[in-house]
Amino acid sequence: WLRRTTHYLFIVVVAVNSTLLTINAGDYIFYTDWAWTSFVVFSISQSTMLVVGAIYYMLFTGVPGTATYYATIMTIYTWVAKGAWFALGYPYDFVTVPIWIPSAMLLDLVYWATRRNKHAAILIGGTLVGLSLPMFNMINLLLIRDPLEVAFKYPRPTLPPYMTPIEPQVGKFYNSPVALGAGAGAVLSVPIAALGAKLNTW
16 A cells, blocks of 8 residues: 555646646746747757656556656646636737647657557657657747737846847848757667666666
8 A cells, every 4th residue: 555655646737747847947938028039949848858757657557658657747737837827917929838738648659559669659759759849839929919928018027137138130040940949859868768768667
């Protein structure tokens, strides 16, 4: 009884803490005011954090579908935060909810299709997450109104002065955010996921 209780308690702790870590890893793009200028950094942080948390959580339970469940928890948590900001009088687009679920589904699919092979999940699944997450989130950002308008009209009260948004020049930041984000995310997801799996075996 004690062992089973400890097992389930650990699952809850991992889910909650991983959720907070993943959301905070993209805090400055979680808000619309930095959505475009920090897209590459967001892609790297979110793809790696999603893979680390999902792989660790999935290998611990051994159940395909766990990564999607994990991504769903993060999505619900973020929508609650979005609703809280909206209730405070900020516009609906002030918070951008990242698209985690489709990438997590790909990770689960790999784990299931390779008969729960953790190495395949890390290599193939991690690469798919790194490639797909920037694409899904780029589409997501295209659907919201002008981030700069939101940034200047509704500055965050917690935003330090040195992070005040500056009007960007066309083409100044990145030539291809999707390509850069997808490439960096795919490359970095695999070794970090492998580290997470190694920690799980300890």
